[in-house]
Amino acid sequence: MQRTISRKSGLELTHPALRRFPSNDPNLQGWDSADSYIVNYVEEHLPECRNALVLNDRFGAISVALTSTRTTLFSDSYCALHAADLNRSNYPKDLDTVNQLDAISGDFDVVIVRLPKSLFFFETQLAWIAQNIKPGTPILVASMVKHLPHTAKELMEHYLGQTHVSHAWKKARLLLNVKEDRPITKTLESKGFDVFGRHYDTLANVYCRERLDPGTALLLQCIEAIGTAETVADLGCGSGVLGVEYARHFHPQLVHYFDESFDAVRSATLNHEKHAPTVKHQSQCGHSLERVSEQRYDLILNNPPFHQDQVVGDFIARAMFEDASRCLNENGRLVVVGNRHLNYHQILRRWFKRVSLIKSNAKFVVLMADNH
Ligand SMILES: C[S@@+](CC[C@H](N)C(=O)[O-])C[C@H]1O[C@@H](n2cnc3c(N)ncnc32)[C@H](O)[C@@H]1O
Secondary structure (H helix, E strand, O other), rough: OOOOOOOOOOOOOOOOOOOOOOOOOOOOOOOOOOHHHHHHHHHHHHHOEEEEEEEEEEEHHHHHHOOEEEEEOOOOOOHHHHHHHHHHHHOOOOEEEEHHHHOOOOOOOEEEEOOOOOOHHHHHHHHHHHHHOOOEEEEEEEEEHHHHHHHHHHHHHHHOOOOEEOOOOEEEEEEEOOOOOOOOOOOOOOOOOEEEEEEEEOOOOOOOOOOOOOHHHHOOHHHHHHHOOOEEEOOOOOOOOOHHHHHHHOOOOOEEEEEEEHHHHHHHHHHHHHOOOOOOOEEEEOOOOOOOOOEEEEEEEEEOOOOOOEEEOOOOOOHHHHHHHHHEEEEEEEEEEHHHOOHHHHOOOOOOOEEEEEEOOOOEEHHHHHHH
């Protein structure tokens, strides 16, 4: 592999139909210059490549654009894999998708990594590459410059050997490596966190992997005040701490965990089985409650995200509130915690007749919304 990037490489991905999922704005494109940069690089410097492994492609832009290559795409995100599926249908190509590193199989000519937001998650992927990809394979990492910490190169050198940083092109950079054969000296473990003396395990890409979210901590103080319910959904469950603590307190008939992160849904399942084994539970990976058709809930617990990857906004929270209003029983309640400044109180009124404040502190509010 050459270690320099040609400055004439000016191609940009220009797929008009490449879309984001979920899409709050149809004008937002489904790729950025980090995606274009890496695709250009592979086409220019690795034209013989026939079998690529792509990690963390955000909407399938890289996987779909590598036209002459059979591609395996790994992502922990349901939304990313769903976007890749939608985009693939416009640009038919040979693409396998997996949501667990251990499920990846095959021999790859190149590994392309879109730098994920969590450096710990990145590190687990580097450790996996170190153990599973043959020495001599080009390993390429793409990121926008503003999201690329110095430690990313250090981590790559630790696990895979000498790494070269490309020049910046349209505010994007690549980290370039040819995998060396080196021993792994570090054991990677997500520590999880404790709540009320119980330990919560968290897989690598779970939100608030090693501490309880302060908004969630406030909502947990309200569990008694929320009262009983038989069918409960923990929407955007992360580690599952809200659903599990509710299950322990009120012993409902069913707790249903939802998240778009596969690691989150797996962690919630593990934590429920450990801490609330007598309460029936189910888990589903998906965008909000989009995949729920028949089931209705007495109670939905929700600490919504305020960003998708690095894109900040309340569009996922809004989708969650709308879905919650559809999936609640007539007498059902949605309990939401959020930062004060996000103004969820007003936003919830769009779908709920009544919104009341249950608890607040300097930073967060816990709100109950219903249509009674
Ligand atoms: C603020 S965290 C709350 C996590 C957990 N409930 C807690 O309280 O610690 C928001 C969660 O929503 C999940 N999420 C983000 N986008 C989502 C989407 N489109 N559909 C479902 N869940 C999503 C994230 O993966 C994350 O686990």
